[in-house]
Amino acid sequence: MLELKNVSFNAESDGENVGIIRDISLSVDDNRFIVITGPNGGGKSTLAKLIAGIQKLSSGSIIFDGVDITDKNITERARLGIGFAFQQPVRFKGMTVLDLLRIASGKTLSISEACEYLSEVGLCAKDYINREINASLSGGELKRIEIATVIARDVKLALFDEPEAGIDLWSFNNLIRIFEKMRSDRRGRTIIVISHQERILNIADEIVVISDGRILKQGSKDEILPEITGTESAVNMCSKIQ
Numbered sequence: 001m002l003e004l005k006n007v008s009f010n011a012e013s014d015g016e017n018v019g020i021i022r023d024i025s026l027s028v029d030d031n032r033f034i035v036i037t038g039p040n041g042g043g044k045s046t047l048a049k050l051i052a053g054i055q056k057l058s059s060g061s062i063i064f065d066g067v068d069i070t071d072k073n074i075t076e077r078a079r080l081g082i083g084f085a086f087q088q089p090v091r092f093k094g095m096t097v098l099d100l101l102r103i104a105s106g107k108t109l110s111i112s113e114a115c116e117y118l119s120e121v122g123l124c125a126k127d128y129i130n131r132e133i134n135a136s137l138s139g140g141e142l143k144r145i146e147i148a149t150v151i152a153r154d155v156k157l158a159l160f161d162e163p164e165a166g167i168d169l170w171s172f173n174n175l176i177r178i179f180e181k182m183r184s185d186r187r188g189r190t191i192i193v194i195s196h197q198e199r200i201l202n203i204a205d206e207i208v209v210i211s212d213g214r215i216l217k218q219g220s221k222d223e224i225l226p227e228i229t230g231t232e233s234a235v236n237m238c239s240k241i242q
């Protein structure tokens with residue numbers, strides 16, 4: 001279980017100390033698929049970074065599986081089973097997809113195991129396993145490889161920040177399938193996705209709407225989705241219900 005207790009994050013902006021995250025308390029049970037949404041600049045990415053340990057809290061605490069992780073760094077949190085999917089995988093010259101999956105899994109991964117992870121994200125393993133991670137891979141391919149590394153790490157909590165950003169409709173349709181599969185095959189894993197996309201909101205167990213650094217709404221998909229969707233995108237509707 002993940003528990004945020006009175007979490008705040010302040011930052012300097014134009015010489016002023018502003019509240020980016022303001023006193024957020026949130027409990028996420030195991031085995032849940034949570035989507036965090038809300039208007040641009042509301043604080044969603046910052047919240048994900050606070051959970052992953054990329055940013056340090058100004059006040060409050062974060063408890064993960066009964067352990068206070070507030071003062072633990074990103075590596076320590078990763079060891080406890082928290083995985084954060086970056087917009088793009090980290091690139092090192094000469095590193096292949098197989099190398100990256102082996103590093104992510106933290107164990108001696110056989111080629112067939114690595115291929116299984118690639119298949120899970122819809123990539124034909126034999127075409128990709130020995131490819132170097134460089135600019136020759138498309139945005140959609142990179143995104144799927146990044147998701148495969150999170151699956152390979154077998155994390156207890158997987159955080160995805162706007163996985164749909166920068167990919168075409170075809171890749172987006174594949175991405176939805178990957179998330180639907182992750183949802184049906186959670187094996188105790190909790191998945192938190194930050195997204196504006198109605199199709200991703202639609203597979204959530206629970207939706208949390210963040211606006212102006214606070215939780216504006218929170219509840220089951222059936223409760224929240226009708227309030228924030230309609231003819232316009234969720235993000236616009238979220239702005240209207242402030």
Ligand SMILES: Nc1ncnc2c1ncn2[C@@H]1O[C@H](COP(=O)(O)OP(=O)(O)OP(=O)(O)O)[C@@H](O)[C@H]1O
Pocket residue numbers: 011012013020038039040041042043044045046047
């Ligand atoms: N370290 C920082 N210093 C100053 N301002 C920051 C810092 N981090 C975030 N902000 C500001 O806090 C606000 C929230 O940013 P954040 O990226 O968390 O929003 P978001 O909800 O993820 O937005 P989007 O939907 O556009 O991705 C923004 O106005 C951003 O400019």
